[in-house]
Amino acid sequence: MSEKKFSKKHEWVSLEGDIATVGITKHATEMLGDIVFVEVPDAGKSLEKEGQAAVVESTKAASDVYSPISGEVTEGNKAIADDPGSVNGDPEGASWFFKLKIKDKGELDSLMSKDEYEKFCKENPN
Amino acid sequence: MGVQKTALYDLHKSLGAKFVPFAGYEMPIQYKDGIVKEHISTRTHAGFFDVSHMGQFFLEGDETLVDALEKIIPSDLKSLKINHSKYSFLLNDSGGIIDDLIVTKTNKGFSIILNAACKENDIKHISKFLGKTHKYFLNNDLSLIALQGPKSVEILEKLIPGVSELKFMSGNNFSYESESLYITRSGYTGEDGFEISISNKKVKNLIDFLMKNEVKPIGLGARDTLRLEAGLCLYGHDLNEKINPVEANLKWAIAKKRKEVGGFNGWSKIKDLLTNGSEKIRVGIKPEGKVIARENTKIFSSNGEEIGFVTSGTFGPSVNRPVAMGYIKSEFSEIGTSIQLEVRGKKYEGKVSELPFYKKSYVK
Numbered sequence: 001m002s003e004k005k006f007s008k009k010h011e012w013v014s015l016e017g018d019i020a021t022v023g024i025t026k027h028a029t030e031m032l033g034d035i036v037f038v039e040v041p042d043a044g045k046s047l048e049k050e051g052q053a054a055v056v057e058s059t060k061a062a063s064d065v066y067s068p069i070s071g072e073v074t075e076g077n078k079a080i081a082d083d084p085g086s087v088n089g090d091p092e093g094a095s096w097f098f099k100l101k102i103k104d105k106g107e108l109d110s111l112m113s114k115d116e117y118e119k120f121c122k123e124n125p126n
Numbered sequence: 127m128g129v130q131k132t133a134l135y136d137l138h139k140s141l142g143a144k145f146v147p148f149a150g151y152e153m154p155i156q157y158k159d160g161i162v163k164e165h166i167s168t169r170t171h172a173g174f175f176d177v178s179h180m181g182q183f184f185l186e187g188d189e190t191l192v193d194a195l196e197k198i199i200p201s202d203l204k205s206l207k208i209n210h211s212k213y214s215f216l217l218n219d220s221g222g223i224i225d226d227l228i229v230t231k232t233n234k235g236f237s238i239i240l241n242a243a244c245k246e247n248d249i250k251h252i253s254k255f256l257g258k259t260h261k262y263f264l265n266n267d268l269s270l271i272a273l274q275g276p277k278s279v280e281i282l283e284k285l286i287p288g289v290s291e292l293k294f295m296s297g298n299n300f301s302y303e304s305e306s307l308y309i310t311r312s313g314y315t316g317e318d319g320f321e322i323s324i325s326n327k328k329v330k331n332l333i334d335f336l337m338k339n340e341v342k343p344i345g346l347g348a349r350d351t352l353r354l355e356a357g358l359c360l361y362g363h364d365l366n367e368k369i370n371p372v373e374a375n376l377k378w379a380i381a382k383k384r385k386e387v388g389g390f391n392g393w394s395k396i397k398d399l400l401t402n403g404s405e406k407i408r409v410g411i412k413p414e415g416k417v418i419a420r421e422n423t424k425i426f427s428s429n430g431e432e433i434g435f436v437t438s439g440t441f442g443p444s445v446n447r448p449v450a451m452g453y454i455k456s457e458f459s460e461i462g463t464s465i466q467l468e469v470r471g472k473k474y475e476g477k478v479s480e481l482p483f484y485k486k487s488y489v490k
Binding site for chain 2: 020034036055057058059060062081084085120
């Protein structure tokens with residue numbers, strides 16, 4: 001898998017061939033608190049870069065998850081929909097949200113590296 | 127008026143609290159452990175809540191005071207014994223709920239705990255009904271700490287002997303570090319527990335003792351999930367000035383004698399509703415699956431007719447499912463009725479449910 005890239009909306013994406021895996025960052029889960037509901041997109045759904053893709057709810061509030069890249073969903077992670085609390089445990093690993101077949105690898109260029117993302121989070125604590 | 131802070135603000139900060147503005151105060155919504163752990167530790171051990179933003183309102187006066195208060199509070203205050211408390215409301219002319227409150231008979235008159243967001247307005251309203259001989263004041267020198275959970279009694283008894291003898295919804299004066307403090311056995315979580323009225327000077331010492339006994343600090347977030355599991359209303363969400371106690375399914379809180387004799391604001395309206403029923407009523411709601419139906423979620427009948435709306439909804443950590451409350455047309459209010467909840471444009475199945483979702487263990 002490629003190195004992770006990060007969005008300003010606190011999603012991460014990693015690439016294997018033309019299949020991207022997308023999830024939310026550790027920083028996002030820390031801001032959200034205890035996650036109690038997750039809705040992931042079904043396979044076949046077409047997603048636009050920065051378009052609404054999934055829903056995550058904590059005890060406090062509901063938030064949208066956006067796709068950091070365009071493509072067609074190949075799989076939503078049913079395991080996190082069944083056990084939303086698991087997202088707090090391993091958000092950047094087993095608790096990915098969806099995989100999609102991407103159209104344009106070039107879209108990744110506008111995303112941040114891990115270092116850039118960490119700096120972004122420090123500068124934008126909320 | 128700027129943002130207000132309670133006497134424990136610095137302590138909350140040192141405990142890693144995340145703050146939110148609430149009713150003009152900076153209040154902790156959660157600490158490091160997070161809402162779910164705070165919720166569970168309250169249910170299994172004990173937690174403390176800084177609720178010093180709430181109004182501690184005192185009334186003093188002769189026997190005419192009770193007549194004045196009974197015009198706006200539908201409790202049987204005349205029969206209320208000293209140190210006994212009742213859950214009740216302030217009512218407007220049409221029977222709408224201006225605030226919900228706990229009123230306690232004291233040896234000088236009454237004390238009332240008011241919601242933080244309502245307290246200034248409440249006092250204006252109450253004062254209109256008082257006579258010249260009646261004294262009233264909001265005591266801002268006092269903090270209010272709720273200690274809630276099954277271990278509360280064992281822990282507080284060690285510090286303040288005698289509290290274990292209090293029955294639910296009663297209180298007394300106790301002495302602590304050469305000060306008098308007032309403790310009631312009550313709360314807002316569905317657990318056994320106490321509310322401790324203590325001077326701003328001494329409150330830190332009390333908290334130090336509680337924390338040495340592994341009582342965790344609990345924020346407003348878990349306070350909300352705990353009260354919702356317990357089926358308790360939150361003013362400004364489940365209750366407001368346009369809702370009356372019959373609609374709110376709180377007619378039990380109007381004294382039997384007062385229902386018959388009346389003599390309080392909005393009685394003619396309330397009397398009519400008690401006889402004929404109300405058009406809508408507050409119910410518990412269990413969404414199917416994991417979807418959370420939050421405030422303002424529209425409720426539909428199984429035929430697709432819009433029949434109500436959600437006023438509070440969250441995930442209940444102890445019942446391990448989403449729970450909600452809302453108002454629904456009375457003909458759909460029977461427990462077990464199938465309903466649909468519109469969340470993000472999609473309809474999800476749900477059922478009208480009994481309240482509370484979580485069974486309480488008060489000491490009677």
